[in-house]
Amino acid sequence: MKVTRKIVPGILFCLSCLQANSQSIRPFRAGDRVVFAGNSITEAGLYESYIWLYYMTRFPSERITVFNAGIGGDVAGQIYNRMDSDILAKKPTVLAVTFGMNDSRYFEYNQKDKVAQVREQAVSQSLNSFQQIEQQLKELPGVEKIIMTSSPYDESARIKNEVFHGKVETMEKIAAFQKAAARKNHWGFLDWMHSMTAINKREQRKDSSFTLTGPDRIHPGAAGHFVMAYFFLKEQGLAGKPVATVSINAAKNEVLKTANCKVSELKAGKDNVEFNYTPYALPFPSDTVPRVWMNYQKQVDALKVIPFVKEFNQEVLTVKGLNGNSYTLAINGEKVGQWSGAELAAGINLAEQNTPQRKIAQEIMELNNKRRELESKFRSYYWVHYNFLQEKKMLFNNSDAAKDTVLKYGAENGWLKMKTEDFETVRMPATRAALQKQMDDIVDAIYQKNQPAQYHITLTAN
Template identity: 45%
Template structure:
């Protein structure tokens, strides 16, 4: 193992000897259900993971389902396993919990520890029920995920609940032991995210992935979670494509792509390029949790995602001129020196290339899918968090709707979800949303296929 890779493995908590951070890559036809609380419910990490596959493995079609419910603890997850998780007939189920299980209380450290111990014990009692239910579904691969951290170290406001993250990690330890016992996969979001935040806070005491409340990772943190997951699936150093040109010998080497129709003249090199992958696009618009919200691309400041996962390299040796114009599909991409081209250009970071623009369209359609799924998750939040405890699960009649509208005047969370619920309580509306998502997924797996691009490297006088 190379020293640099070993350092990264140690930094991100990967047990290189036992392979504890190892997850089977998704396969054709998989149905993957991400189960959790609001960090999953309103989060993007599962969507970012799916986007990686859509762009890097465009012919591997599978489904990802969000089964997060805001506010859930282990008992609530157990109560909805059949109806909200296994109803999707999954081939893989991930499970993360613990943030809500440990509670939210400002207490002295001594008293807090006592309260946390009680809460953890209660959570683990419910987890044993979950464990038995998961064991009853051997057709599904199980991945235990240690919760993303509660940030106790940033100097942001509000003041932290001292000891909360240690309590979360007690739950994670039980998840890890269950994974060992049952030969399930285990993944730790908490440790690497805590380490990265601690490193960044040495220079910026206000740094946090959870700007708004110390709980919910903003989109940069969600991308870090996706990075950790993909790394555990073994995709680090998997290139988008690798083009190596020797202008002296007039030869081209191609990695994860096909080069045809190459021609060499004293003033230009031309060829057709068909990659097997697209570059991974990054959203630059701040959104999601946190105030101020952060954009997905801001994660690149703290993780080596570009170096490890998003390399579309073009290298040209033996050029005699000083400057060259790169054109793709007759579009001017940039001007480079012979030295630049010999060192190599990462096309995946150039947003104006036709292939990056194609990937951006995939990203935007995937966001549309995510938005529709979020509407459905708001409906299911109302069902499981509000109606089920009252014995009114899926009772969507006018009387219940009117009652919820009255509750919304006093309850902020019900008020936020009620406008969506008012529409989604009609099955025909939910069916239409589901059909819209299905159409979007069909379109995603149509527009994500790389196409032949015509490259020109032209000498400039």
């Protein structure tokens, strides 16, 4: 325990230094095509989906498009290999690249006498590959670049899975050259590894089994992905921007303040208040379903360890001048809850209540999850091509012969077998076009559903 207490301040100091010196990431603008390129953590599609969900609910008039360009198992060299045919083919205006988890290797650390050699080789190979990526990105002046460290490998959680001691130190060296390159090129930079490790260390002082990754110490669960999205949005400078703010003085029948919303037709007295309310954004919804294979975490679990609600999800209604003990708040005739005059004067966060606008946000979240599930089929298709068919000299060969080859080897290759069904579904051009249309239709539906609407709010004395 004493060792842990010594480590935590050091991590926090390192984190503060990295954040202070990092190049900030500009908020996305309407029309941006944002591509996230990485390994299996990116392929899972969650952190980028949460980021897009924030933009869907917070900026309904500034439509963007987010693409998953992750492939499980990738190192920097493999990302470079598919840069033209997969990543840049999506025509990004913003490209975010992350790697390091696989580059730093795994079972090689079990040979204790060769750890230093393994580290030197891993870092050298990753750096050489990244320099190829760096050179290619320099030749794309119209694309905004963001370099992101890997999420952490958790060596310290007391869980059953084996630990590759020394892997974190290798990842530190990879993160160092990632940061240096981003600063040199004036690109955006985000340090997930140190930020998330600081949370792991802090929480492990209370519960030694806590981790933002999962049973394998590698892949974040839904909570870990949400923390990744939180730090990304925070680096964009979006913390502290409210969903909406309304402040009313009922005694004077006066609107004191509004932010990101419109209030009209206020009628207020000592026992009753009513007005029309049009917020220009929706609250961020909560997801209670585990979304990562063999990982129990849920997105809502992350709210216990990051101040997301305080920093990103405030839809505060304040009503002064009501002195009663109990008032019922209703929106569009639907009861939301009861509060005292003192509680209303202090302000209540509607984003945490079961309001009509939150229900719309939940519907948008479900639509976004459906879109993500469809997109995952495309990522499986690309996984099969780059991780298997390319070796067979059949890259982007979608013939029956390619299908038969996949089926043949899938009987013995468990990873390939997991991807085979999606590959068969997506391999034909007509099917890909149909799936893409489904995704486009879902996004169209989201950007219709997320548009500002007027609500009628009443407060009635009980």
